[in-house]
Amino acid sequence: MENPYLPYPVRIDDIEIATEDKSLKTFKFVFLNEGDEEKFAYQAGQFAELSIPGVGEIPIGIASSPVEKGFVKFTVFRTGVVTSYLHNMKVGDIMGLRGPLGNWYPWDKLEGKNVVIIGGGFAFTTLRSSIVYMLDPANRSKFGNIDVVYGARSPGMLLYREELYEWEKRSDINMHITVDGTDDPDWKYNKGFVPQIVEEKAPQADADTFAIVCGPPIMIKFTQPALTKLGYGPDQIIMSLENRMKCGIGMCGRCNIGKELVCKDGPVFTLEEINMTPKEY
Amino acid sequence: MDTCIQKIREIAGDLLEKGEVERVIGFAEGSIPMATSPVAISTKEDAQKLCFSSTCGLNLANYASKEKGKKIAVVAKGCDSRNLVTHIVENQIDRDNLYIIGVPCPGMVDKFKIAAEMGGEITGFEEAGDTLIVSTVDDKKELNKQDYLRHNCSLCTHKNPVLFDVLVGEEVEEQQLDNAYPDVDAIEALTADGRWKHFEELTQNCIRCYACRNACPLCYCPTCFVDESGPQWVGKGQDKTDVDTFHFLRAFHCAGRCTDCGACVEACPMGINVRDFTRKLNKDAQDMFGWEAGLTIDKRPPLDAYSPDDPNDFIK
């Protein structure tokens, strides 16, 4: 078996500033060694450790989609030691990628179902991966209605803006983009916080509808009651958690919520599962 | 000792009953021989849990400063009282919120020394005045407490609390020492290589559990320099340089503030005499500034204050 601590060598192929405040950048990596991309086969919802020798590692959700080949993408918020270093790296630099890690959104279970995707701020990365996956011509017919509620502080803080506006134009996905506020007179989408837009725009729950929620703790906290109001049961609300991680493979012991390890048993849990564990995230 | 315990319980019970304090911080009997545990008491009935003996080696000032905003009482030996003084001077405790139950201290015993003398695990420990009655599974010995005092206690010249609201016993006689720092002298007398070897060996088994730091009332920095990540000052592994950097810097951070209470050594699971670092700086503070930490709330420690009499030229 291979060494789970040893990252695949990758080269930074492209760096894109993702938000107007430059606190987020999207990094596109290509694998240096033939065959590594196949070994890195992932599902939407998984994460990986971005590994910079001499600096450290950070667990980041995979923003590219399994249907996109030849590269992997991560959108990274600059906050700690490793992310700050990464933000200063250049195209062509060599680093490591360890993964894919964790579980994923339950795509088997979601087959034939309506999916409501709810995201806020920069926690839209694995949701982007999921949307691209579901919209892929090979997959679109596997799912019912797709609704997306995605909000950020301002238009310039929305991730993947061009793709969002493209999806807006499509008929096989219902987009509900929102911002907390904007002065832009040409803004033609929603204004208001995510929970409020969920309550107004998201479909009522039925047995065949599932919600995937990803966002900052405050958004999740207020989105839950909105979903409950719409009739979503705890088993129909699927969430992705974050915790401090090191190994990413369930061994180093820090990311647990009760007996579940967020890195290995998660990061994706249903609200029903989360309700049975201590809220240590 | 028994009357002193009685007195502590009475005073604590009284303070709690009258509502003068919310909690009384003292020592409770431990679950194994020679162990005691810091405890916070909040009812008169629970005051019966309080105890005092020669095994109350930790420093309760460390707990007092964590009860910010609450009115509390603290059981304080001489050294604890000096650290309470330090805390008051350094604005960690509000004197008005603090009731000091002073205990003239008979000295604490060295658990490692007793364990070494007994050879096996201790199964029983009793005190009768200056006699320690210690048992193991196959042995029972009467030891003279004075021979098994902790090193800092054997050199202590402030057994009586320096600041208190009540004393639970008669003040004890303070000893006069010809030389307060024989241990530091011994290390200073070594050759450079000898000193190097001494300190190399001293920390060879340090596991960086930080018990010394966490037991120390002085170490209240919200983020200790060893835990800082931006920038990271020290490596986190077992590299000797990193281990020693921790000990050296911590000692320097305590310079002129350390009361030689011995809590660091008491807490160390490996039995490392961490005081070898702090003692030298205590001696320097004494030699250079005539300073002993924690004796008065009216003066700031020397490294925290400017004086025209400063012996160093650069500051003038």
Place this chain on the structure above:
Amino acid sequence: MKFITIDKKDWAKGIDKSRGTYQLFGPVTDINGCQIKALDADVQPEMEYTDSVLSAKSVLFPQSEKILVTSLNEADDDHHIMKRADGDYTPRAVIGIRPYDARAIQLVKMNFDTEDYRDPYWCDAYEATTFVGLAINKPGPLDFSTSTGTGPFSEDGLDILLADMDDKFLAKVLTPKGEAYAAACGFNTEADAKESQVLFDVMRKDAEKTISSSVETDKLKDKTILDLYEAPFWDDVAFSCINCGTCTYVCPTCWCFDIQDENKLKASSRFRNWDTCMSPLFTRHATGHNPRGEKTMRVRQRFMHKLKYFLDKYDSGIMCVGCGRCVKSCPVNIDIRQVCETMNNYEKKE
């Protein structure tokens, strides 16, 4: 399985003989007491020790271990490409390991050797190691190992179990690894298996009888995680705690670790270091948010992990072998036996 007798006169010679093929670890006393260490060529394991301050876990799981190395020198072809650090996985033997420490290694194995991932550093070291246990004829007052699924003569996780019979060791050789080690020492005086087993049983019973300390864990399984987590006693348990890492570092079953990079000039190394759930840094997010920011939460985590999460997850008892080291070393005398009792007897008030 067979029994061998080893005359103590031949012991040191045999141990020395094995050094040709094995790197040895064992108990040695230094200025800080008894430690389990790699033995220098002229050092014999001290077979009459009471107990080591730290457990034997470091033989497989050093406090600091280099796991990856990388050149940061752009002139090198492989710069910035990480590689596994060299490790010595030639045969090693740990002599005189306590039976409860050997059991602890089996518990730690559940973490490092899983269906999904295999930690190559720990597992390679494990495979390289022969565990030569020393039965405890006279358990200490803090030993509660018989109530944690092991005991003074437990064979679990051992390749050889030695019993001290004054002038000789009676060795029960339990595995082919044990046999190979005995052969490398030249210990081959076979003893009557039936008689020896009877002797072992008598000694085991005598040793177990002297153990007076115990924990009850029978009711832990039936309580829910949330009930125990939300129980009202945690603040009291945690009050005296100074949040040092002593309990976790002396513990033979605590396996949590940190990963850190260190650089020297143009060479970078990635280390795996012991970590402790008592430290606030253990769980602090880069944003500053800390899901276990208060002392009580961290103390609760330690006991919940050992006495409930592990129990529920692996169905192999509690994550404690009853060695008593944390009880002895805790600077403020937080006693896992008492906490276990409190948890075991806790009934949620409806």
